[in-house]
Amino acid sequence: MKTAIAVFVKTPGLTPLKTRLAAGIGQDKANAFYALSVKCIQSELRNVTEGDDSFHVYWAIAEAEGLTHPWWKGFLTISQGNGDLGERLHKVYDKLMQNHDAVLLMGADSPQLSQDVFWESINRLKEDSSYVIGPALDGGFYLFGGKKELPKSFWTSIPYSVENTLSILKRELIAHGKWTELQSMYDVDQSCDLWAILSELEKSNRGEKQQLAAWVKGLQNHLKEELLCD
Numbered sequence: 001m002k003t004a005i006a007v008f009v010k011t012p013g014l015t016p017l018k019t020r021l022a023a024g025i026g027q028d029k030a031n032a033f034y035a036l037s038v039k040c041i042q043s044e045l046r047n048v049t050e051g052d053d054s055f056h057v058y059w060a061i062a063e064a065e066g067l068t069h070p071w072w073k074g075f076l077t078i079s080q081g082n083g084d085l086g087e088r089l090h091k092v093y094d095k096l097m098q099n100h101d102a103v104l105l106m107g108a109d110s111p112q113l114s115q116d117v118f119w120e121s122i123n124r125l126k127e128d129s130s131y132v133i134g135p136a137l138d139g140g141f142y143l144f145g146g147k148k149e150l151p152k153s154f155w156t157s158i159p160y161s162v163e164n165t166l167s168i169l170k171r172e173l174i175a176h177g178k179w180t181e182l183q184s185m186y187d188v189d190q191s192c193d194l195w196a197i198l199s200e201l202e203k204s205n206r207g208e209k210q211q212l213a214a215w216v217k218g219l220q221n222h223l224k225e226e227l228l229c230d
Contacts, residue, residue, distance in 0.1 A: 001147075003122055004096040005048070005104045006058045006078065007041060008088075011066030018109075024191035029219060033188065036212040038071065040111035040201075043208045045075070048115045055118075056100065060092045086156035089144075097149050104145040106134075109187040111212055112200035113142070120182060121145045130177030133170070135184040137196075139163035142187045148177055195220065 010017055012031060022030035049055045059072040060080050067077045078095065080088040089105060096103045102125050104118065117134065124132045125147050134143030140161065154176065158169050173179055186196045194216050201213035 001101045001122060001126060002054055002056070002099075003102045003104065004056050004058060004100040005045065005106070005118065006060045006092050006096060007045075007106055007108055008060045008062070008080065008092070009038065009072070009108050010062045011069045011071065014063045014066050014069075018188075020189050021191060021193075025219065025223070032215065033194070033212075034108065036208070036215055037111040037188070038108050040206070040208045040212055041108055041113065042075075043206055044113060044115045044118075048118050058092075058096065060088075060105075062088075084156070085160045086158060087152070090150070090152045090155035093146070093150065093155070094152075097146075102145060102147040104132075104143060106143045107187065109189065110136075110142045110185060110197075111188070111209065112185065112197045112204075114204070117143065117182060124180045124182075127180075128178065129180040131173060131179035132182060133166070133179055134182040135166050136187045137184050138187070138189060138193075139167070140165040140187070141169060142185060143182065144169075150176055191223075 012035070016027070017034045018030040021033065045057045049057055056076060058076045058078045060078050061067050061072065062080050064079055067079060078092060081091040093103050093105060102122065104121055121132045121143065125145060130146060130148045132145040133141055136142045154172055157172050159165060170179070186193050188194060188197065198213060198216050201209045201216070204210065
């Protein structure tokens with residue numbers, strides 16, 4: 001199954017990064033987290049694609065001028081285009097579906113993800129599911145994959161970044177085919193999410209995840225407290 005994996009990202013220096021996280025720990029520290037998180041995801045995706053030419057990884061870039069930024073060197077890039085998130089998800093999914101058998105969409109906010117998540121997603125799609133969803137514990141989703149086209153009206157009918165995003169997405173998806181769910185996990189939007197993913201990072205033997213785990217523990221010590229989510 002020829003599969004595209006598109007990681008939705010913003011480019012440092014061109015767009016403010018992790019604004020909700022920055023509100024709790026400051027913009028500089030939020031930028032530092034983002035850089036380390038991207039490295040973790042890059043490492044996992046390199047392992048997925050190594051020796052397997054059925055996977056094509058794309059960085060879906062928010063800014064047109066960010067397409068050639070050094071951060072995204074080594075992978076293919078694709079523009080998210082203009083509009084709200086629903087319009088941009090549609091554009092990337094629709095374009096990649098034209099040349100692939102399946103498309104996986106994700107953000108750069110779940111650095112604890114292992115390559116097993118991508119393999120499991122593809123195996124689910126190879127079975128009898130048309131779509132696969134990775135539920136986030138805050139009511140959103142950290143991954144969406146499919147092997148069938150979806151109309152723009154599906155993507156734009158969903159309110160994003162609210163506590164019932166996932167439930168509405170699943171409700172709207174009923175008309176388009178069968179889906180299956182992966183395990184639920186955190187994505188990092190607020191400082192408390194950093195503490196939540198720490199144990200998963202520490203379980204990994206990958207250098208990038210160990211580096212991020214050490215950074216989170218250092219931040220925790222610096223703040224002298226575990227900040228709470230809103």
